[in-house]
Amino acid sequence: MKPYRDAFGNPLSKKDVTLAANVVTQHQYITVMGLQRDTQLGVAKCERILRLLQDAKVITAGSKNGRAVILKDPAQATNAALRQLKKGWR
Helix, strand or coil, X not given: CCCCECCCXXXXXXXXXXXXXXHHXXXXXXXXXXXXXXXXXXXXXXXXXXXXXXXXXXXXXXXXXXXXECCCCHHHHHHHHHHHHHHHCC
């Protein structure tokens, strides 16, 4: 299974990744439940998107406070996430 797919095996959509990247940049720390609450996406999809954002160096690995946000600029975060998403489709 390719790394950036939802629970049903479908690739994550650019729309969902863009939405999540924009939401993440508004916070200092983000959790799966926080992202799920702000985007109205499923919990499993939010976990996969956060893993993608972590691989794209937009957020750090998880800690007790959640994942720290590294990139605060929404455009940079979105571009990094979409580049990482494209890598995962190969």
